[in-house]
Amino acid sequence: MARRSDHTREELWRLIIDSSRKIVEKEGLRGLRARQVARDIGYTIGTLYNLFEDLDDLIMHMNGETLDQLMEECSKVELTQNPNMDLERLVHCYLSFTHENPKLWNAVFEHKLPETRPVPEWFSEKVSGLLSTIERALAPILSGRSAAEIHQHARVLWMSLFGMTVLEGSGRLQEGETSMTLAKTLIKTYVDGLTNGPQVNAGNYPKDNGKTPR
Amino acid sequence: MARRSDHTREELWRLIIDSSRKIVEKEGLRGLRARQVARDIGYTIGTLYNLFEDLDDLIMHMNGETLDQLMEECSKVELTQNPNMDLERLVHCYLSFTHENPKLWNAVFEHKLPETRPVPEWFSEKVSGLLSTIERALAPILSGRSAAEIHQHARVLWMSLFGMTVLEGSGRLQEGETSMTLAKTLIKTYVDGLTNGPQVNAGNYPKDNGKTPR
């Protein structure tokens, strides 16, 4: 048998990604098997390899979709110019997503390409997109600082948040601890630090406490 | 051939773990093969399975050793009661370690047991040990707060730091960005937030700015 044309190439792509997502969300990335995906969609392995280079490639695209979905959720959040509130909303959005799709989210960072293989450009771009969301929320509080500085604080927050979800996803939080409460503590304290801490020499913040700027 | 007694059970254990560490540090966790370890140490696969339950078990113990080593480094750090400085030293220690053993460190969180399999007690204890180091450094600044609160801030910092090293380890930092500078920013801002931010009602901090305590 060959060339069934039951599905277009695009439909097939969807079938495969959807099936992979379904399997990963149920069994985790460990449980993803090419043969299983093929069986699921009613084709054979060879067809998978017609559409994707290999499993790594398939997983990258699956993870790409996960990032897309998260991005879509995040962009629904309305910003109010109040960083504390905006960040909390964003975090809420972010954590809701990771709670609803824990294993899919885990797969995003659990999966690692062999070193010899560079992360595709389109993937890095999706990540940057998410970062800039945080930057926008953080901007008002940092109006006196350089773009580079804003960028860095956004990234620090993002990475910190990320650490929490990773540890949560691998079941390393302790009893009664949730990434939501942790994240709130982080943001509150961090924003306090940005607001009341030592200021760079920008002239528009009242309390320079005399400590050396970083 | 059987029962060579070239090595005691303990020596064999060491041989296997050391070989695994060597392989992982060179090739990453992906490159770890039971057959390769066996060949390395001059035994056959079966012997591996005499000492370890399976590869997951072997990896857990290998990662346990990594945690031990990091703990040993961290406990060399002398604390001065100045949280900012102490934390920076600890972070320096932590990051030095992860930079010197990037792939071994990556293996610690890259590896995930099947869900059905609980993380061994002894492993969780090693993690808690590292956490309490941070708690000790943070304590002076939080003398007025509850133990639970101190604990939580320590964990937030630890997880944040963790996020950075994870992302660094998977090559997701950008040009000119290092986990060291990121971590310094995090700690500085966070400690500022703890020092100058809204205080809980403990009576021994001067600047209560009136915001609602968390």
Next chain:
DNA sequence: ACTTGAAATTGAACGGCGATCAATTTATTT
């Protein structure tokens, strides 16, 4: 010293995996 039971070690074997590719069938172009 001899016997006996326990422990260690081997290596063949199993089933499953990702990946490859010649062969086949169907669709598309000329």
Next chain:
DNA sequence: AAATAAATTGATCGCCGTTCAATTTCAAGT
């Protein structure tokens, strides 16, 4: 209608983790 291109199969390869009966050696008891 013929020729070309694309899709699909399924057999096949080599490797993987894991198991286990068989073998050999060590240690204990007598």
